[in-house]
Amino acid sequence: AQSVTQPDIHITVSEGASLELRCNYSYGATPYLFWYVQSPGQGLQLLLKYFSGDTLVQGIKGFEAEFKRSQSSFNLRKPSVHWSDAAEYFCAVGARHNTDKLIFGTGTRLQVFP
Amino acid sequence: DVKVTQSSRYLVKRTGEKVFLECVQDMDHENMFWYRQDPGLGLRLIYFSYDVKMKEKGDIPEGYSVSREKKERFSLILESASTNQTSMYLCASSLSTSGNNEQFFGPGTRLTVL
Numbered sequence: 518a519q520s521v522t523q524p525d526i527h528i529t530v531s532e533g534a535s536l537e538l539r540c541n542y543s544y545g546a547t548p549y550l551f552w553y554v555q556s557p558g559q560g561l562q563l564l565l566k567y568f569s570g571d572t573l574v575q576g577i578k579g580f581e582a583e584f585k586r587s588q589s590s591f592n593l594r595k596p597s598v599h600w601s602d603a604a605e606y607f608c609a610v611g612a613r614h615n616t617d618k619l620i621f622g623t624g625t626r627l628q629v630f631p
Numbered sequence: 632d633v634k635v636t637q638s639s640r641y642l643v644k645r646t647g648e649k650v651f652l653e654c655v656q657d658m659d660h661e662n663m664f665w666y667r668q669d670p671g672l673g674l675r676l677i678y679f680s681y682d683v684k685m686k687e688k689g690d691i692p693e694g695y696s697v698s699r700e701k702k703e704r705f706s707l708i709l710e711s712a713s714t715n716q717t718s719m720y721l722c723a724s725s726l727s728t729s730g731n732n733e734q735f736f737g738p739g740t741r742l743t744v745l
Binding site: 558559561563611619 | 635662671673676679721723727732733735736737739
C-alpha cells in the first residue's frame with residue numbers, strides 16, 4: 518500500500534535562510550508526487566508535481582523538489598525563505614494506472630523568523 | 632482557473648444535529664473528494680465520487696454520507712453530529728485519470744460541534 522512520511526512536524530528558519538522539507542514515500546512503482554502548501558485558514562495550493570522525466574522539478578514561489586528513486590524521497594527546497602512562506606506543507610503520492618486518490622503526509626509546519 | 636467553493640467557512644452545530652456541507656466546482660471535473668484535516672493527522676479521505684451518483688468510501692467514512700446528484704456538486708452529510716467530528720473539512724476535485732491526479736481544493740469549512 519502507498520504511504521507518505523513527513524518526518525518533520527515543525528521547522529523554524531530565519532528569513533533568507535535555505536529550506537529543505539523532507540518527504541519519503543512507499544510505493545511499488547514510480548508514483549506521481551506532489552507538494553501542496555496551506556496558508557493559515559486557507560485550502561491547499563499546488564506548489565509542484567512530478568510525473569516523469571527530469572527528476573528536478575520547479576514549482577511556484579521559487580520552490581523546487583527532487584525525486585530520488587533510490588531513496589524513495591521527494592524533498593522540497595527553497596534557497597532563500599521569505600516570511601510569507603510560513604505555512605503548512607503537505608507531500609502527497611498518487612498511484613499510476615489505478616486510482617485518482619492521493620495519499621497525504623501529515624504535514625510540516627514552517628515558521629519563519631525575521 | 633479551477634474554482635472549488637464550499638458553502639461555509641465556519642459552522643457551529645449542536646450534538647445530534649444533521650449537518651450538510653456543500654461543495655461546488657466549476658471545471659467539469661469528474662472526481663470530487665471530501666477530506667477532514669486534524670492537527671498531526673494530515674488529510675484523511677472520507678469519501679470520493681468519480682461520477683454523478685457514484686461514490687466510494689475513503690479511509691474514515693464512519694458517521695458520514697455523501698450525495699452527488701449533479702456533476703458540479705458534492706455534499707457531505709453528518710447524519711448525527713458528534714463532538715469528535717469537530718474538524719476542518721476540505722473539498723477537492725480533479726479530472727478523471729489520464730495520468731494526472733492533481734487535485735484542486737476549496738478553502739475549507741471549519742466545523743465545531745458543541
